[in-house]
Amino acid sequence: MRMALGRVVATERRPNTPHEFHFWTALDSPVGIGTIVRVDGNRPVDGRIPHIYGVVTEGLSYTDLLTPMHDVLSHDGSPERAGFASAERAEIRLYSAAVLRQVPEEPLQPVPMGDVFLAQEEDVNVALRMDGYLHDGSNTGIPIGVYRAGGTDATIYLDADFLVGPEAAHLNITGVSGLATKTSAVEWLLASLFAHFPESRGSIAAVCFNVKGPDLCFLDLPGKLDDSDRALYEKMDVPARPFENVNYFAPYAARGYALNTLRSNEALAHNVTPLTWGLREVLQYAEVLLNRDDIDAKADALIDFITRSVIDQPFTDAMLTRSHVVQSFADLEDWFKDVLRGLENGNKESWRTHHVATIRKVRNRLSNISVRCAGLVTDSGPVSDLPFGEFEDRATYVVDVANLEEDAQDLIFARIVSKLREHLERRDLGVKHVVVFVDELNKYAPSDGPDTYVRKMLLDIAERGRYLGLVLFSAQQFRSQVHKRVVGNSGTSVFGRMDADELAAPGYAVLSPATRTKLATLEKGQLMIRHPHFTQPIFVRFPRPAVMTGRMGAEQFPQGGEVSLETAVYRSLRAQDSSVTMQAVEDAIGLHDEGDVLRALTLTLKERSGDAMATFRSRLPRRVTQSLKPRPQTAVLRGTPGDDPYGI
Amino acid sequence: MSIDALRAIQSLLPDAEIVQSDAPTDDSYAGAYSEAPHIASADLLEGQRLRAHIIEGDPEIRFAGFLDGVQRAKILCHRRGVPIIDGSVAAAIRIRVDRRYVTWGGSAPIISRRLYMPLALLGCEGRTEIEGIEIADTSYNVRTKELVSRHPAALRAVALERVGRDREDAERSLAEAWCVDDAEPLFVDGGISGSPRIAASHCAIGVIKSHQTLFADGDALDVVMSLKCGERSSVFAPPSHMRSPVASWYLRLRDPRGHDAMFGLVRIEVTMGHDLAARANEVSRWVLAESSPVALPDSRWDRMAYGIRDCEQFLRSIA
Numbered sequence: 033m034r035m036a037l038g039r040v041v042a043t044e045r046r047p048n049t050p051h052e053f054h055f056w057t058a059l060d061s062p063v064g065i066g067t068i069v070r071v072d073g074n075r076p077v078d079g080r081i082p083h084i085y086g087v088v089t090e091g092l093s094y095t096d097l098l099t100p101m102h103d104v105l106s107h108d109g110s111p112e113r114a115g116f117a118s119a120e121r122a123e124i125r126l127y128s129a130a131v132l133r134q135v136p137e138e139p140l141q142p143v144p145m146g147d148v149f150l151a152q153e154e155d156v157n158v159a160l161r162m163d164g165y166l167h168d169g170s171n172t173g174i175p176i177g178v179y180r181a182g183g184t185d186a187t188i189y190l191d192a193d194f195l196v197g198p199e200a201a202h203l204n205i206t207g208v209s210g211l212a213t214k215t216s217a218v219e220w221l222l223a224s225l226f227a228h229f230p231e232s233r234g235s236i237a238a239v240c241f242n243v244k245g246p247d248l249c250f251l252d253l254p255g256k257l258d259d260s261d262r263a264l265y266e267k268m269d270v271p272a273r274p275f276e277n278v279n280y281f282a283p284y285a286a287r288g289y290a291l292n293t294l295r296s297n298e299a300l301a302h303n304v305t306p307l308t309w310g311l312r313e314v315l316q317y318a319e320v321l322l323n324r325d326d327i328d329a330k331a332d333a334l335i336d337f338i339t340r341s342v343i344d345q346p347f348t349d350a351m352l353t354r355s356h357v358v359q360s361f362a363d364l365e366d367w368f369k370d371v372l373r374g375l376e377n378g379n380k381e382s383w384r385t386h387h388v389a390t391i392r393k394v395r396n397r398l399s400n401i402s403v404r405c406a407g408l409v410t411d412s413g414p415v416s417d418l419p420f421g422e423f424e425d426r427a428t429y430v431v432d433v434a435n436l437e438e439d440a441q442d443l444i445f446a447r448i449v450s451k452l453r454e455h456l457e458r459r460d461l462g463v464k465h466v467v468v469f470v471d472e473l474n475k476y477a478p479s480d481g482p483d484t485y486v487r488k489m490l491l492d493i494a495e496r497g498r499y500l501g502l503v504l505f506s507a508q509q510f511r512s513q514v515h516k517r518v519v520g521n522s523g524t525s526v527f528g529r530m531d532a533d534e535l536a537a538p539g540y541a542v543l544s545p546a547t548r549t550k551l552a553t554l555e556k557g558q559l560m561i562r563h564p565h566f567t568q569p570i571f572v573r574f575p576r577p578a579v580m581t582g583r584m585g586a587e588q589f590p591q592g593g594e595v596s597l598e599t600a601v602y603r604s605l606r607a608q609d610s611s612v613t614m615q616a617v618e619d620a621i622g623l624h625d626e627g628d629v630l631r632a633l634t635l636t637l638k639e640r641s642g643d644a645m646a647t648f649r650s651r652l653p654r655r656v657t658q659s660l661k662p663r664p665q666t667a668v669l670r671g672t673p674g675d676d677p678y679g680i
Numbered sequence: 681m682s683i684d685a686l687r688a689i690q691s692l693l694p695d696a697e698i699v700q701s702d703a704p705t706d707d708s709y710a711g712a713y714s715e716a717p718h719i720a721s722a723d724l725l726e727g728q729r730l731r732a733h734i735i736e737g738d739p740e741i742r743f744a745g746f747l748d749g750v751q752r753a754k755i756l757c758h759r760r761g762v763p764i765i766d767g768s769v770a771a772a773i774r775i776r777v778d779r780r781y782v783t784w785g786g787s788a789p790i791i792s793r794r795l796y797m798p799l800a801l802l803g804c805e806g807r808t809e810i811e812g813i814e815i816a817d818t819s820y821n822v823r824t825k826e827l828v829s830r831h832p833a834a835l836r837a838v839a840l841e842r843v844g845r846d847r848e849d850a851e852r853s854l855a856e857a858w859c860v861d862d863a864e865p866l867f868v869d870g871g872i873s874g875s876p877r878i879a880a881s882h883c884a885i886g887v888i889k890s891h892q893t894l895f896a897d898g899d900a901l902d903v904v905m906s907l908k909c910g911e912r913s914s915v916f917a918p919p920s921h922m923r924s925p926v927a928s929w930y931l932r933l934r935d936p937r938g939h940d941a942m943f944g945l946v947r948i949e950v951t952m953g954h955d956l957a958a959r960a961n962e963v964s965r966w967v968l969a970e971s972s973p974v975a976l977p978d979s980r981w982d983r984m985a986y987g988i989r990d991c992e993q994f995l996r997s998i999a
Contacts, residue, residue: 096977096993098977102974107972107973119781
């Protein structure tokens with residue numbers, strides 16, 4: 033028989049309600065803030081003894097002293113004398129708990145007097161309503177961590193239907209930087225999600241945007257775990273190993289031939305793919321790169337005209353000097369030059385209703401996109417993209433945008449998410465659900481500032497993504513500075529160690545002072561969880577991710593330095609085909625110019641054929657081989673006489 | 681307001697008038713029935729004249745248990761001026777475990793509740809209970825066995841005295857149980873001379889905080905009033921009258937400078953025995969040890985041991 037650890041108390045000044053109650057415990061009881069307890073009522077209601085489950089939100093301790101002065105008097109003003117006192121003063125540990133659940137749920141009454149017990153594992157399941165989704169055969173539980181109090185170790189599960197959809201969706205993480213909260217928690221949660229997402233709910237993949245440092249660059253490499261971590265993995269039945277199917281994408285550096293990522297070490301190049309886009313891919317999202325002043329109605333109309341009538345099709349006009357097929361930024365620049373020359377020659381102010389000033393403005397804005405997003409946007413190169421349509425179940429696609437300019441980051445984010453959305457709408461992405469992880473949400477969806485394309489997109493995912501299977505896992509340091517509709521639509525919220533200033537924001541007023549204090553002092557590996565099934569926040573402990581940390585990865589696999597064109601090609605091809613040699617690459621490149629080589633390389637990597645070298649050669653433009661014909665015989669000039677300079 | 685008691689009375693005496701006041705008639709916890717302050721002489725058991733003795737040595741924490749009782753009385757109603765009092769008494773021994781107080785397991789706390797009413801004046805002689813509530817008949821003076829005066833104040837005084845005696849009985853019962861089962865020193869709040877068994881026990885130490893009767897006259901009174909902190913008077917034997925003989929002395933627990941003459945003054949009672957001077961010094965060291973922690977916020981903190989305050993608080997919460 034379990035021993036009671038406390039008794040419910042209520043006074044007129046501090047009464048119990050249906051949602052809160054108070055209890056006292058012995059001084060040495062294992063109760064603390066966040067502990068889940070069970071109250072057994074003293075008398076039956078409707079023939080049933082009520083059981084009330086609550087989580088401790090506040091604790092008080094006091095003695096029978098009326099003023100601190102009494103204690104001073106008690107010990108003659110000397111703290112040393114306190115130890116000689118014949119006894120300790122009467123002292124109380126008084127706790128307040130928020131009700132998690134009442135069984136039976138009707139009639140909903142104030143919490144009755146009764147004994148208080150530490151919740152056991154089965155009590156935790158009932159208290160958090162996890163019994164509703166942990167049935168055999170229809171188990172949709174995703175372990176998020178272990179609740180620990182006293183001797184109780186209970187796995188806390190999120191409901192997949194409320195984490196990934198369709199009932200609710202999205203997850204938001206808040207925590208200060210550098211305390212292994214946000215990135216670690218997401219890595220752990222993705223591992224858990226991949227291990228436990230029910231087959232019946234379909235396939236799932238993750239797209240992670242690495243926005244800073246090497247955080248997500250080594251997800252496929254094993255990390256350091258200790259015994260307590262392994263015990264947690266075992267308890268939650270999640271394999272303690274790194275992600276098995278990880279694909280990295282990164283654009284080229286603005287200058288040079290190396291990929292712009294901290295995962296550029298040659299030993300890790302096998303699953304890193306360049307991310308390069310051309311004119312068509314970019315123009316569709318020109319709005320991302322153009323500010324509000326740029327895109328007035330006139331400019332918008334011209335861009336629309338170019339997209340519809342100019343790109344990727346023969347374009348002729350009486351005013352132009354020739355027919356154009358615009359397939360690259362270079363082609364577009366030629367087209368603009370021709371249009372403007374025609375206007376100047378004809379002394380016209382407008383062409384096809386577009387004013388010359390508008391044409392100049394749009395030309396100016398569009399033509400420098402390839403400069404602003406150098407490395408990502410190619411002037412004339414082919415496209416290398418995420419495998420939309422061929423996403424694999426339980427695969428992780430990491431897009432490294434950490435070293436890119438803000439414009440390029442925005443463009444990548446906007447386009448990838450839009451493409452994911454398009455494919456999910458058409459049900460042809462390759463998987464049924466995609467988790468998109470975005471860190472630094474303060475930056476992408478701030479609560480104030482201009483209404484950017486990226487913010488609109490995040491709002492759209494947050495509000496409608498769950499119906500499509502597009503799930504947003506977002507993280508930020510300051511939740512109060514993120515757009516309310518983004519965090520508000522996150523069904524699940526996770527909090528790590530919080531900054532005291534952030535906790536002073538009005539949004540945290542719903543938490544008790546003690547809970548806020550606990551949040552401000554959380555250890556590494558502890559989280560506070562809010563989930564639709566949990567009526568109150570719950571504290572859990574999670575293991576270190578079983579993947580190599582960014583810092584360790586950067587030490588073990590230092591970033592590759594700037595390399596020659598030949599070396600860059602050799603490394604990239606060798607990752608696909610180990611038979612490739614440096615000599616063969618050098619011979620193939622020969623005198624080809626840089627643009628041709630990079631285009632061929634990108635096409636080869638995209639095709640992933642068995643013979644990478646042969647593919648690469650075939651993608652290089654053919655060079656005209658001139659046959660060395662013998663020079664025609666020319667008549668030998670007659671020598672001039674030494675004394676006749678005119679040769680007469 | 682004791683609704684159940686009122687219902688019970690009204691079933692017996694429908695014409696009784698309810699007293700609306702919520703204030704208790706008596707809310708003191710010791711010395712329920714007070715007597716007029718007076719001075720009495722006592723026989724010296726130590727030396728030729730009463731004098732002050734400095735307690736040598738450090739205070740010693742020796743008391744294992746603390747005994748106290750509480751009483752509460754309230755006039756519920758009256759019938760043509762005859763009061764009917766709802767009285768409850770409780771007593772408990774609290775023992776010290778790891779420097780904290782818990783209830784002694786040797787004998788459960790005693791809690792009792794009775795209706796104190798002069799049955800002869802209310803015309804319902806012979807009743808022992810009303811609807812399960814026990815009745816204490818206060819028709820007759822306990823000492824003189826005469827019918828009590830019809831004066832409402834006299835009736836009230838007799839009833840309150842009876843409540844006080846019930847409290848003493850409860851305390852005595854527990855003290856006797858302790859003295860049978862436990863040889864460790866017991867701090868008794870009040871005197872021990874009311875029970876021959878307790879008065880004869882080596883383990884019961886009575887500590888009296890109120891001094892309605894001062895057992896010192898003449899120069900002896902000057903000595904008592906002038907005791908300094910940590911000093912005791914010579915041992916004497918209070919007149920026993922109808923009580924058991926005990927040895928007693930005064931002890932000053934706290935420095936009285938800036939306070940009234942009784943500040944920190946207690947009188948201690950122990951069983952008679954040999955070498956009473958040594959015994960007085962020894963027990964004085966024990967009692968001095970109990971002056972910390974201070975029993976604040978109780979108004980009698982200068983004379984009250986914290987263990988006794990704890991006992992009172994405990995009884996208030998259960999009685």
